[in-house]
Amino acid sequence: MQRREFFKTTAILAGSAALTNVDAAEQVEITQPIDNRPVADIAFPQKQPLITHSDRPPLLETPRKVFAHPITPNDLFFVRWHMPLIPTYINPHAFEITIDGLVNNPLRLSIDDLKKRFEAVEITAVMQCGGNSRSAFHPTAGGIQWGVGAMGCAKWKGARLKDILAAAGLKPGAAWLTLDGAEKPVYNQTDDFKRALEIDRITDDMIVAYEMNGEALPYLNGFPVRLILPGIYADSWMKMLRRITVTAKEPHLHFMEHAYRIPDNDCECELPDKLYPKTKPIEKMNVxxxxxxxxxxxxxxxxxxxxxxxxxxxxxxxxxxxxxxxxxxxxxxxxxxxxxxxxxxxxxxxxxxxxxxxxxxxxxxxxxxxxxxxxxxxxxxxxxxxxxxxxxxxxxxxxxxxx
Amino acid sequence: MKRKIVTTAALLVIASQSTFAEHKGIKLPHMEFPMAKGEGMYATKGMCNMCHSWGYTINQGKQSKAFWRKKVRKMIDVFHAPIKDEDVEVAVTYLFAHYGNGKEE
Known part of the structure; x- marks a missing residue:
């Protein structure tokens, strides 16, 4: 509580000083991102050797040459996890997604339920990390120094998020979803990696996918199910999706309030010594x-x-x-x-x-x-x-x- | 008829085997990310590696002393890493010496 108030005060103080000179960008330089990094000599499970930024959690980047083709094969698809503990064994017959909160019929859906109870929808969509090509930014922006390959495009198959919510029956006032996956932090007190999605923004193209390019998803891409949000950066495409909680109010989540945000101004820009105080989620991908x-x-x-x-x-x-x-x-x-x-x-x-x-x-x-x-x-x-x-x-x- | 039963049985065996294969799960490999040698290396390695790979640390790029201090504090305050206050500067000094951009702020 004290912390939050401290941040608020800091933000307001910074606000009065900021934004006088956003064009004076001498100190900033944007270049081409780092390219031609070699792939690792070790292959991760169900993957070919990829550019490996970290093994725990796995952070794997797709080499440039893969983008000579419009579909990214599953074994070359990039990988990004936030928490170090990732389930390495999931029984697809026992796995369930819980839909709870402000719904008439809380649901526990198995993978089989998803396949049988809901219309199967196929959509080819690009998944791109918001920080893709971050190594282009100087001074160095905090975060993984991705080259060009924190993205890929696959044909996803799954059930519409809308249909699943309809089966659960939204109660009046339902406005937000909290999305939770199966990855875990090392310490229990640490905030879980959770994301929020506004119900008004859900489209027919958003699916809970159980297939990727005609196969089960690789573990490292979210086996057995992940959320697919076409057109939007990958930060809310929850992997190993296991719980969707419906609420009336926007949930307060660390990874929504402190990560994947950009300056909330027209240029979506700022200077290293004049950070813009107000931020917004990155959301829709640019061209x-x-x-x-x-x-x-x-x-x-x-x-x-x-x-x-x-x-x-x-x-x-x-x-x-x-x-x-x-x-x-x-x-x-x-x-x-x-x-x-x-x-x-x-x-x-x-x-x-x-x-x-x-x-x-x-x-x-x-x-x-x-x-x-x-x-x-x-x-x-x-x-x-x-x-x-x-x-x-x-x-x-x-x-x-x-x- | 008999042949049909045998074929069906064989198919069942194959099917159950492939299902079994799907249930094996995965094993994540360990990768060593080399650290620059210097004072505080082992202490810093210990603090960072409690939760994540050294690769995750150095992928932040070359950064200021203030940046590294803020990151270490974030690990304690936000992610609850059991790093003692008196050890913070050990990590910050090591990180800035070997993965710094020369700037204090």
Whole structure:
């Protein structure tokens, strides 16, 4: 209680001093994120070797080349846990999700119930950590220094969250969900990793998924069920989802109030010595693209056709076009997009055939634009925030053209 | 008829085996993340590793002394790590010496 009051006072004091000069960004520099980190020599369960930031909890990043394709295979899909104790054995026949709180019929649903009692829905959706590419931010933003690969796109299958709530029967006044997974802190007193979701914001696309790319979810991606919230950053896509509690009031949760938040101003930005006092959840993803091939440092023969491949996505408005530059951003040409049949929440694959005619280093860039006309800034134009969230700078790879 | 029964029995065996395989669970590997050698290394390792990998610590990037102090305090105040107050500066000094950005604030 005293703590909370202390934070409030600090925030108000900071507020009067902040925001006078958000444009004076000399001290801040945004670059391309760290790239080409090697994968570990150890594979985690059900995974190929990935870029490994931590083993406890497991923090695994997908290498860039995987994004030459619009579906990320399960064994290459990134992994991020918050708590060090993750169940390593779950009996799918005994596992249950509890739906309780402000409902008429509290439910305990087995995986089998989810499959049999509810319509199965399939949706292809990008899951991206809000801190993906955080290593682009200087001064260094606190948090895992992800490169480009804290994201992936899979075809998820499960039951609609709405249908599950309807079966439980929401009581009048029900407005919030508290989502809890099976991961645990080391000490009992430590706040559990829980997230909140406002019931008004639930759409038909949000599902409790028991399948990922046609298979059971890997343990490290949330076996046996996780929440899928298309278009929204991954922080509330609860893994090993085991309890949904309905309340009238917004729950107070450490990980909602202190994590995954950005400045609540138009630029969503601040300066390291003038932090903006008011913050908001990161929520909807911005427009972004990534080159899967070529990778940084690739060597390509002069007068030989190469095909630049990658993926583009946004928060669900849909990608309208991707432009490619092969001269460091001076000129741009439109890439060819896939048919878009995977839907507006999926990776949209792009390809651009290109034959270099001059030797030396070239800088290849990709820039996506969505159906609302929103596009990506150059990396150096991205604004800083203390959490290093929502980087969507134009991606760049440098390749060498040789004889 | 007899063949059918045998086939069914065989299928049942296969099915139960595959179900059994799904129930085995996983075993998470341990990975060693090297630490910079220096005063306070073992003490810091002990404090951090009670809950998480050293990789989790160094992935915060090079940071100021104030940042590291705030992080260590957060581990105690928010996550209830049993780190003694008098040990905080040992960890902060080590972290800043080897994973610092040279700035106090």
């Amino acid at each position: 972004k693209s990534l080159i899967g091939f070529p990778e940084n440092g690739a060597r390509i023969r002069k007068d030989t056709e190469m095909i630049v491949r990658g993926v583009a996505f946004d928060g669900g408005d849909g990608i309208a076009r991707v432009d490619i530059s092969t001269d460091g951003g001076a000129t741009w040409q439109e890439a060819t997009l896939d048919d878009g049949k995977a839907g507006r929440y999926a990776f949209r694959a792009f390809r651009y055939a290109f034959t270099p005619t001059q030797m030396g280093e070239i800088r290849i860039m990709a820039r996506a634009t969505n159906t609302k006309g929103e596009t990506q800034p150059f990396a150096h134009e991205v604004k800083w925030n203390r959490g290093g969230y929502k980087f969507n700078g134009i991606d760049e790879v440098r390749v060498e053209v040789i004889t």
